[in-house]
Amino acid sequence: MSCEVLACLQWLCSHPVPVSFRLCFKDFFIHKFKAVLGKNRIIFPGEKVLLAVSGGPSSCSMLRQVQEGLSQKANKKLRFVPGVAFIDEGAAIGQSVEERQRTVAELQAVFQATGFPFYILPLEQVLDLPASVVATNPSPSEQPASAYKAAVHHFVETDGSNFPRPQEPKKTLLPRVQESHTLMLQQLLGSVKTLTAREELLNTLRQHLLVHTARTEGYSKLMLGDSCTRLAVKLLTSISLGRGAQLAQDTGFSDSRYGDIILVRPMRDYSAKEVAYYNHLFTVPYVVIPSVDTKTVDKASIQRLTESFVTKLQTDFPSTVSTIYRLTSEKLQTACRKRSGADGCDRCLLCLCSLDTAVGE
């Protein structure tokens, strides 16, 4: 729903915000989530999907949508099996062990309330990952479109009894982190000279850890909580960083660079404002965690500058974000579509996208 439509809806219902508006907004918000999954038909019934939750408003809203969608009384229930992954990046911002534990405890309470299995991952764990994390694994054979319909039909017929049941939430103890690991990670991040590069590096490390967790815990899909606003900023930032060729994967609904684990972004149709508003009206719990660019000035990094640019433009031109998103990201296609390790498509070791270094074709 664009900002203008949202504003009109509120105006028609007049203020203070009546119950009718809340219900209307809630229905629409939930409907959009299911619609984007249903339209893309990429998540099969019974499939294990790992939700990457940073604790921020977008990913926590996504978690709430999954809860709502899976609940018994839901109309057209979602049918996958979720798990939650949270990466504790306290080391990157120099938080003390106590501060990190406090944040983790807060989030743990939120995750426990959902009943889904969850994994608390200190970012330091990325230092111990095997080399296989930077490899594209062969993807399961491409399912024809008819397979999705057949799978749903089968699921409904058997009442889902043949599919894996949601696991009992594991009693995950807070993993202990060795101080030497924390120092090593901080040294790594400290060795990067610009905030721009540091943010990019963090992104890469985060994604490696998430993909590795998905692989080891048996999840075939990874859900990321990037909102439309975030993705519009990411799109422009990526172009500035020379990642124009990878835009479709970086900002599209699905990203299959890893082969066996597909990344999906179901929140890409929601603006940050919509998410904030929904979270406020329906008290979605989230935890504000500072990041490396919190309280920095506009020019501190390319990411911050782009965010500032887009946000300011959005104030005077409320269709800025939706225009960037619609005209560009939806029209982009991945150039190198079918690929496996053997087809000779050279890949970047860090981001695993196809290299775009051929000069002057």
Add this chain to the structure above:
Amino acid sequence: MSSPLRGDGGAELLFNGVKKHHVTLPSQSEPWDMKQLLVWIQRNLLKERPELFVQGDSVRPGILVLINDADWELMGELDYQLQDQDNVVFISTLHGG
């Protein structure tokens, strides 16, 4: 005149981490409007980095302002005249994904 104020989504980081403030504004002959409230907040509540909260007369782009749960854009933004017990919430939409 008193009003409950709330900062959320990261905005509270600029107010020493305190989310809720119940403020009592000094009485004056004309009604208080949002523009004056922002000035008052800047002078009395904002603990650091004012440029991350206010920009010129208004709030920084990216901060959602809700008056009694409705978007302030529908209420006249800076010109809205505050009433007693109006609930004002400032939510930063820039923080977190």
